[in-house]
Amino acid sequence: MLTAAIVAILITMFLALIRTFLGPTEYDRMLAANSFGTKTVLLIALGGHALSWNSFLDVALLYALVNFVGTIAVMRFFEYSNASEERDDPGTAA
Amino acid sequence: MTVILEWLSGLCLLLGGVLCISGGVGLLRMPDFFSRVHASGVTETLAAPLLLSGLLLQMELSLDSVKVIMILILVLATNPTATHAMAKATLHGGQRPLEFANGKDIGGDGSSKP
């Protein structure tokens, strides 16, 4: 069952990768990269247990964090590009 | 007792795996960014704790299991936040969800792609 779950995660990672290549807008790519990152955390956690790696959980914990920080950084990047290019606020509700 | 735990763990892993794949398929097949965000965000945030609990039930109680619980809590806390932040940034950036009326789309700004 563990192997089945690991295979499922690998398939999902591949699907997310396709979206990273395709994604017409950059927002799609950001979403797919974030998804890929979360799946990697799960892969390291499950795979590490199955293959008896050492200290794999530390790496998984670190990567969960890093993935989050990366996504926030990308969001900031968009925010600045948009704020400097369009002055009119499209009227978003909070 | 161990048999019940194994069963439970297998069930969690199975459910988690199915949710994972459905999230991935949703990422590919949904027509619009916002539906993709919804698909991947919701399924991932549920699949991760399921998979990790499945893993937890298979390990014996030790420092490792505490770390798995920490990863679980971290993913549970950060994944929805990241999803929210992404959707908000996209909305602020000018994308709009596709609108359908009578089966034909009247709005949207071309962010629909297979």
Place this chain on the structure above:
Amino acid sequence: MIAVAAILLSDLFAVVMLFGVYSLLTAALFMDLDAVDVAFTEAAVGAGVTTVLMLSSLHLTKRWEALPRRKPLLGLLVIGITGAALVYAVLDAPLLGDPTAPVHQHVTPRYLEQGAEEVGMPNLVTAVLASYRGYDTFGETVVIFTAGLAVLLLLGIHEDARMRPGVSAIGDQVVLRSVVKPLLPLILLFGLYVQFHGDFGAGGGFQAGVIFATAFVLYDLVFGDGSARAVVPPGWLHRLAALGVLIYGGVGVYSLLAGKAFLDYSALAADPVHGQHLGVLLVELGVGIAVFSVVLLIFYAFSGRSRRR
């Protein structure tokens, strides 16, 4: 495959994302080769810090890659020859894990067999890094410090007038702030854990420094530009970076003054194994402080510049 796509795409933003993914796969590969510490560092640096820094520099330059004006044939020739030479050299190398390889004959058995007694810590990687090959690690720390120095000289840290803590272009960010606020002390705690647990599991100074810096970078990203600057002013970081290198060098000089070789840790305490422990602790501390300050300084330098119109 990902590398090829990264080269072919001209949308630089997509390239940055792909690089993050690539770093991740490399980290997984390292895990598979049983090199956990390297995987750790690769995940922290390659997927985290580098992505953030590349995005900051993207903000300063153009988003799309400029097409080259003429075909770089000379460059292609140089790369072709170098690549061929490398492949030819690799063909001669012994297979991975070959027991008769020269690298496994002399030094490695000594490390593996006597490392536990001489240095006294379960994590052999840290033992080799900090004790047996302490000079190399000292060199690495100085290199990191020099890199920070170079960035400071080239870019400098400017205070952009538009930067105010707490201001964000997107508007209300209640969700992000309330989630990140309790997360930050946990990240710092994790960094401390990685720093001091490096003797037993994966970890050590480099990884811990990067994790510490990541916490501050997150704070800066979420709470508005300039927030991290209000908490840790650049002046402190200048001194901290120097302090890190100084701690490392100081341990070495102390050993010299105590009558032994440079960075010979047995001069630090009465019992040689104790001395090793103490030495590794101090040295990793120095590395951690230096890495933390340099990474944060580089982040300040990049994020402080705004696009010149």
